[in-house]
Amino acid sequence: MISITFDILLAFALLWSAVRAMTVSDLFRAVVLFIVFGLLMALAWARLDAPDIALAEAAIGAGLAGALLLDTVGHLRARGRRRS
Amino acid sequence: MTLLVRLLVLGSTAMLGLALAAAMLQLAPPEVRLTEHVGTQLNVSGVTHPVTAVLLNFRGYDTLLEIAVLLLALLGVLTTTAGEPSSGLWMHAAPQPILQSMARILAPIMVLDAGYLLWAGSDRPGGAFQAGAVLAAAGVLLYLAGLMPAWTSPGRLLRIGLVAGFLLFLSVATLRPQGGLLQYPPRWAGALILAIESGLTLSLALILAGLFLWQPNESEEPEE
Numbered sequence: 001m002i003s004i005t006f007d008i009l010l011a012f013a014l015l016w017s018a019v020r021a022m023t024v025s026d027l028f029r030a031v032v033l034f035i036v037f038g039l040l041m042a043l044a045w046a047r048l049d050a051p052d053i054a055l056a057e058a059a060i061g062a063g064l065a066g067a068l069l070l071d072t073v074g075h076l077r078a079r080g081r082r083r084s
Numbered sequence: 085m086t087l088l089v090r091l092l093v094l095g096s097t098a099m100l101g102l103a104l105a106a107a108m109l110q111l112a113p114p115e116v117r118l119t120e121h122v123g124t125q126l127n128v129s130g131v132t133h134p135v136t137a138v139l140l141n142f143r144g145y146d147t148l149l150e151i152a153v154l155l156l157a158l159l160g161v162l163t164t165t166a167g168e169p170s171s172g173l174w175m176h177a178a179p180q181p182i183l184q185s186m187a188r189i190l191a192p193i194m195v196l197d198a199g200y201l202l203w204a205g206s207d208r209p210g211g212a213f214q215a216g217a218v219l220a221a222a223g224v225l226l227y228l229a230g231l232m233p234a235w236t237s238p239g240r241l242l243r244i245g246l247v248a249g250f251l252l253f254l255s256v257a258t259l260r261p262q263g264g265l266l267q268y269p270p271r272w273a274g275a276l277i278l279a280i281e282s283g284l285t286l287s288l289a290l291i292l293a294g295l296f297l298w299q300p301n302e303s304e305e306p307e308e
Binding site for chain 2: 051052055056059060063064067068071
């Protein structure tokens with residue numbers, strides 16, 4: 001019973017963070033929501049009994065991709081500030 | 085007008101998603117039980133964890149192509165030059181002592197963690213990709229804390245490190261002691277897999293960190 005509620009909540013949180021990551025207007029917030037989505041995805045892999053994929057998703061999807069996107073947002077802001 | 089188009093797109097993708105979910109739920113359970121097949125062959129694969137055995141022994145060709153694709157991606161990134169003069173190699177931020185001392189403590193722990201993940205890949209979840217990702221994250225953390233500069237022109241050691249994993253895997257794959265490609269002799273399989281995984285860890289760490297740390301400076305001459 002508890003595991004089913006946890007799974008349903010996790011699925012709902014995954015969908016919600018994905019939709020919000022695409023519809024929010026601030027880029028920084030979108031990247032943060034993407035990192036949150038990556039971590040929830042790692043949880044989902046762990047619930048599906050795939051610990052190797054969960055480790056890789058947490059490290060690469062949430063960690064490295066998130067850091068890369070944050071760096072890109074910073075560069076875009078710097079370039080926008082330099083132009084104006 | 086755009087609102088109508090947006091609603092239409094949202095509605096059609098939602099319908100597609102529901103149709104896919106319904107189709108997936110209707111599929112019969114697969115007839116081929118792969119876990120049993122892998123389990124029967126596990127003792128000749130050289131490792132005791134089925135995922136590692138599949139990744140590096142039974143489907144080692146896929147992993148070989150994967151590392152080749154990642155290397156090509158980094159080579160594509162390395163060929164870009166700066167569109168504007170970059171602001172410098174070091175992170176420009178106010179000195180943050182807490183962040184820096186935390187990064188100094190965390191980085192050796194992350195290196196140790198990567199070594200453990202590499203070693204543990206033989207009989208529990210772990211392996212080369214996870215270890216390489218943790219090492220790359222350690223490098224990115226050191227750069228963001230201002231303790232390590234970014235890369236402008238790849239030196240010789242860096243270039244050797246980048247291709248070493250792929251070349252090591254390729255040379256082991258083409259050894260051909262028993263005729264076929266990627267046939268490990270069963271007595272040496274464990275040691276060969278560990279050697280391949282070590283090379284893959286190093287190369288992956290450099291590739292994934294390079295995707296982040298490569299900041300070419302327009303005024304610099306490319307190193308020969």
